[in-house]
Amino acid sequence: MESWANSGLGRDLHLELTASGRTRSSGVRAHLISALRESIRSGRLVAGTTLPPSRTLALDLGVARNTVAEAYSELVAEGWLTARQGSGTRVADRVGEAPRRTRTPAATVARPTLSLMPGSPDVAEFPRAAWMTSARRALTAAPNDAFGPGDPRGRTELRNALAEYLSRARGVRTDPDRIVVSASSGHGLWLLARAVQGPMAVEGYGLHLHRELLGDAGVATVPLQLDTRGAQPPDATGQRLSACLLTPAHQFPTGGPLHPDRRTAFVEWARTTGGIVIEDDYDGEFRYDRQPVGALQGLAPDRVVYLGTVSKSLSPAIRVGWMVLPERLIDDVLAVKGVYERWVSATDQLTLADFIERGAFDRHVRRMRTLYRRRRDTLVETLAARAPHVHVTGIAAGLHAVLELPTGTEAATLERAASLGLAVEGLRTFRHPDGPANRPDGLVVGYSTPSSARFSATLDALCRALPTG
Known part of the structure; x- marks a missing residue:
């Protein structure tokens, strides 16, 4: 006989019946009803969940099919389950039931909408x-x-x-x-x-x-x-x-x-x-x-x-x-x-x-090299026009540039960037804790990260975040 696990008719359903319940036929139905009620009450079986057919659940539990059918019928009569021809047996949407168990989302943290974080290619160009x-x-x-x-x-x-x-x-x-x-x-x-x-x-x-x-x-x-x-x-x-x-x-x-x-x-x-x-x-x-x-x-x-x-x-x-x-x-x-x-x-x-x-791979690298060079040029030209006091270094190769800032302005610049929805790294993030702080304040700008469609808006936010000359 085909078990429910192989029938494709629904999801597996884990229920535990006590040994004493299995040994006395008169107690099997009561234990099954109790187990189903508890699963619904606790939220493990939420409203709308389709239960396996009585035949397949009986096979999985090693009990008589009539026992499962009778348990279903009683729970339908009590309002725990619903049964409709062609729709199977489902957990009822009961008024006043305990709150349904839901996935609790992680604490909501404001996420930046624009990014110049270094270390990532433009994934839209994959x-x-x-x-x-x-x-x-x-x-x-x-x-x-x-x-x-x-x-x-x-x-x-x-x-x-x-x-x-x-x-x-x-x-x-x-x-x-x-x-x-x-x-x-x-x-x-x-x-x-x-x-x-x-x-x-x-x-x-x-x-x-x-x-x-x-x-x-x-x-x-x-x-x-x-x-x-x-x-x-x-x-x-x-x-x-x-x-x-x-x-x-x-x-x-x-x-x-x-x-x-x-x-x-x-x-x-x-x-x-x-x-x-x-x-x-x-x-x-x-x-x-x-x-x-x-x-x-x-x-x-x-x-x-x-x-x-x-x-x-x-x-x-x-x-x-x-x-x-x-x-x-x-x-x-x-x-x-x-x-x-x-x-x-x-x-x-x-x-x-x-x-x-x-x-x-060679063709992709050549294409991306051209794209990233164009972005680097746009970054340099935009900064020259809107923030000429900011010195840009490290641009002969790679996927990021360093923007040197006036002394004491790195932290405030990062705060302004965050308020504008822009993610960017400060140069001090990368200093070894035992090394000397012998570099100027700065930003590490990953110009490969934004998509082409958002690059202009991202550079605008960057320029607005930079300290004035």
């Missing part, structure tokens, strides 16, 4: 049609093992595609066996922190979420000084550090590439101390007024870990990132990650592999 094409192609060609327990290194198809792309586009020196797929660059950093342990040096101004992530992994962070040439390497004879975390292609958030002399110095620090350099190449595809800056990893593949992700180039909803590792770290990172892939969808990996291999 290449849906091209991504769907790759998804269909990938699923059609996927081997059966793609739907089983995954290899923690990541799908071979994606690692092959990444090895070719990263070598060609970013100057990374690797082969597929040295790539480990992660859910994001942050996930990759967490895996590395667990694998190498020990304190890490980070840029004095950097992504606070990374500092928090390292702290959660039990890794202390030490701030590195920043100047016009980028981060200053630590003293090789000083505090022993396991790694230095850098954003050498486009320092976040201040902007600008790491000077070539500093690149060489960090590699020398790693070779002298036995530490590693972790390169977060979070938006390396986007440059406008300068030649491409290749990956630091290309200088020393045995000492530099390269972290990448599609969260800026495609979408943060595509949870795929990657690590290019020195060979000596692969086993340690995989030991932390686990025996099977628990983090990254195999179908997303296969789709991304196809997306890269057929050139769709």
Whole structure:
């Protein structure tokens, strides 16, 4: 006989009958009626809920069908249930009943309607049609093992595609066996922190979420000084550090590439101390007024870990990132990650592999590079016309700019922006708590975040929030 769970006639209904009720036929109906009443009274069964047919509920509970039918009839007579031909049996909408159980919404917080928050692409520009094409192609060609327990290194198809792309586009020196797929660059950093342990040096101004992530992994962070040439390497004879975390292609958030002399110095620090350099190449595809800056990893593949992700180039909803590792770290990172892939969808990996291999990723990046350059130019032109006293920096590459403000005005500017419904970050948000406050007041403006339709209104709110000259 078909059980209700397989019949498609309604939802499962969990009811508990006491053992004594089941053993005496005269008590089964009473216990069933009591259980249904209590479920309705408590709000677990709300008005309008369709109950399973008597036959299927009887099968699920292991009782006689007549017992369920009689219980339903009695509850209909009492007004707890309603029964109509063709509509089944439902919980009645009873006048004076206890308030229906509803999902309690989270406390309402005024949300900004405009955003210049850094760290996100324009999600309205996600290449849906091209991504769907790759998804269909990938699923059609996927081997059966793609739907089983995954290899923690990541799908071979994606690692092959990444090895070719990263070598060609970013100057990374690797082969597929040295790539480990992660859910994001942050996930990759967490895996590395667990694998190498020990304190890490980070840029004095950097992504606070990374500092928090390292702290959660039990890794202390030490701030590195920043100047016009980028981060200053630590003293090789000083505090022993396991790694230095850098954003050498486009320092976040201040902007600008790491000077070539500093690149060489960090590699020398790693070779002298036995530490590693972790390169977060979070938006390396986007440059406008300068030649491409290749990956630091290309200088020393045995000492530099390269972290990448599609969260800026495609979408943060595509949870795929990657690590290019020195060979000596692969086993340690995989030991932390686990025996099977628990983090990254195999179908997303296969789709991304196809997306890269057929050139769709390159075409999307080129299109977005043009769009973001146009936005950056509009931002600079608008500020020059409406707030010429505000200096804009860090605009040769990337997806954000830094607006330098008069001393002591950052907090008030953020308050005005919030009152105008504009979300934007202050530069001080990114300062390491143990680092010197040696940067001017400022805003970190993510000009990639608004949709094209809202960009003009967003810039207007920004200009209204800025202090007057």
